[in-house]
Each structure stands twice: as C-alpha cells, then as structure tokens.
Amino acid sequence: MQGMKRYAVYYAPPAGEFASRAARWLGRDAEAGEMLPHPEAGFDVAALTAEPRRYGFHATLKPPFRLAEGCDIAGLHAALQDLAAGLAPVSLDGLTPARIGRFLALIPEGETAALQAFAAEIVTRLEPFRAALTPAEVARRRPDTLTPRQRELLAQYGYPYVLEEFRFHMTLTDGTPGAEQAMGFVQDWFAPVLPRPFEITEICLFGEPAEGPFRLLHRYPLSGASAARKR
Numbered sequence: 001m002q003g004m005k006r007y008a009v010y011y012a013p014p015a016g017e018f019a020s021r022a023a024r025w026l027g028r029d030a031e032a033g034e035m036l037p038h039p040e041a042g043f044d045v046a047a048l049t050a051e052p053r054r055y056g057f058h059a060t061l062k063p064p065f066r067l068a069e070g071c072d073i074a075g076l077h078a079a080l081q082d083l084a085a086g087l088a089p090v091s092l093d094g095l096t097p098a099r100i101g102r103f104l105a106l107i108p109e110g111e112t113a114a115l116q117a118f119a120a121e122i123v124t125r126l127e128p129f130r131a132a133l134t135p136a137e138v139a140r141r142r143p144d145t146l147t148p149r150q151r152e153l154l155a156q157y158g159y160p161y162v163l164e165e166f167r168f169h170m171t172l173t174d175g176t177p178g179a180e181q182a183m184g185f186v187q188d189w190f191a192p193v194l195p196r197p198f199e200i201t202e203i204c205l206f207g208e209p210a211e212g213p214f215r216l217l218h219r220y221p222l223s224g225a226s227a228a229r230k231r
Contacts (some may be wrong), residue, residue, distance in 0.1 A: 004207035030056025084220035102175030
C-alpha cells in the first residue's frame with residue numbers, strides 16, 4: 001500500500017458474478033490487476049469505458065486525495081479499520097442503469113437516507129488525512145461551473161459532490177458520444193447479475209500508483225450495529 005500518489009475510499013462489489021461482469025464490461029479487474037476482454041457489443045466498448053476503466057469499477061465514498069503532511073498509510077489503514085468497525089452495513093432495494101448527464105451508471109433504487117449518512121460519515125471522519133488541494137487541482141474542478149454550495153464543499157472537503165450533494169453511482173461509461181446508445185446493451189448485460197437487495201457490507205481502499213491506474217488495496221468489513229439492532 002506504500003508509494004501511492006493518491007488514495008480513495010470506494011465501494012467495490014465482492015468477488016462474484018456482479019463484480020466479474022462489471023470488470024468484463026470495463027475491461028479491467030482493479031483487484032486482480034488484470035486486463036480483460038470486453039463483451040462483443042456491436043460498438044467500441046473499450047473507447048466508451050476508458051475513463052472508468054482507469055479507476056476500476058466502484059462507487060466513490062471518499063474521493064481521491066493526497067495524504068496530508070504528517071500522515072502515512074499505516075495511520076490511514078488504522079483509521080479505516082476503526083471506521084469500518086463502527087459503520088453498519090447498508091441495504092438498498094437494488095441497482096438500476098441510468099443516464100447521469102452524459103454518462104451511464106448504476107444507481108440505487110429506493111430510499112437512500114441511510115446511504116447518504118453512511119457516505120457523509122466516511123468523508124468527514126477521514127478528512128484529517130487529506131492534503132489541501134493545490135490551485136491547479138482547484139482549477140481542474142472548474143469552480144466557475146459549480147453552485148455556491150458546491151464551491152463551499154470543494155473548499156472544505158476537496159470535492160464538490162459530498163454530503164447533501166452526494167449521489168451514489170457506479171460509473172459505466174465516459175461522457176462521450178455513444179454512451180446513450182449503449183443503454184440497451186448495458187441493461188441486458190447487467191440484468192442477470194444486479195443484486196436485489198443491494199447490500200454494502202464493506203468499504204475498500206484504492207490507490208493510484210505513480211504510473212498506472214487505480215487498484216484495490218484492501219477491503220474493510222463493516223461490523224457496526226444497525227439502528228434496528230441497537231433497539
């Protein structure tokens with residue numbers, strides 16, 4: 001886990017049919033570190049999935065960050081262990097393909113209040129490990145296109161789409177022409193494996209090496225008690 005230029009905390013599905021089919025779609029398994037053949041779709045899946053392939057199949061919980069001065073990976077690992085021990089698993093009705101702006105993603109179905117609170121806890125608890133954004137990093141977020149609240153979140157948490165602006169999604173395509181035309185194939189490709197209910201039972205630490213794409217470094221099982229169990 002040493003030597004990464006950035007880290008991130010993601011949800012990534014455990015080994016199984018869902019994870020395998022998603023890796024095939026993107027053409028890469030971020031946990032095994034293997035490139036995979038794309039499905040035969042009648043269009044260029046590789047071109048359509050270049051950006052999400054670099055990050056691996058995931059949903060962002062704590063966006064990519066550089067470690068703050070005085071922090072190290074051992075401390076981050078210990079913090080994630082403690083965090084996961086206190087977080088309860090989250091259960092949702094399921095996942096469904098949807099268009100978000102110019103790209104396709106899997107989004108949750110049903111009530112998401114528990115998921116919103118779960119993601120907010122991760123963002124805020126791990127904030128001491130995040131180095132402040134450089135001016136160049138701020139500029140890449142194009143703050144002039146953001147709402148006033150999103151600019152506040154960017155300044156405070158290094159990312160504009162956290163807390164109440166957070167929307168859980170698992171990206172499937174780039175925002176390139178052709179994404180919308182792929183919806184029919186995406187629906188058919190994922191339909192046999194979409195989990196119902198969809199349960200988040202662990203969080204994952206991803207790392208971005210100096211050269212190469214993000215990879216999954218460690219999984220942390222969630223072992224906190226749910227509200228129902230506490231009663």
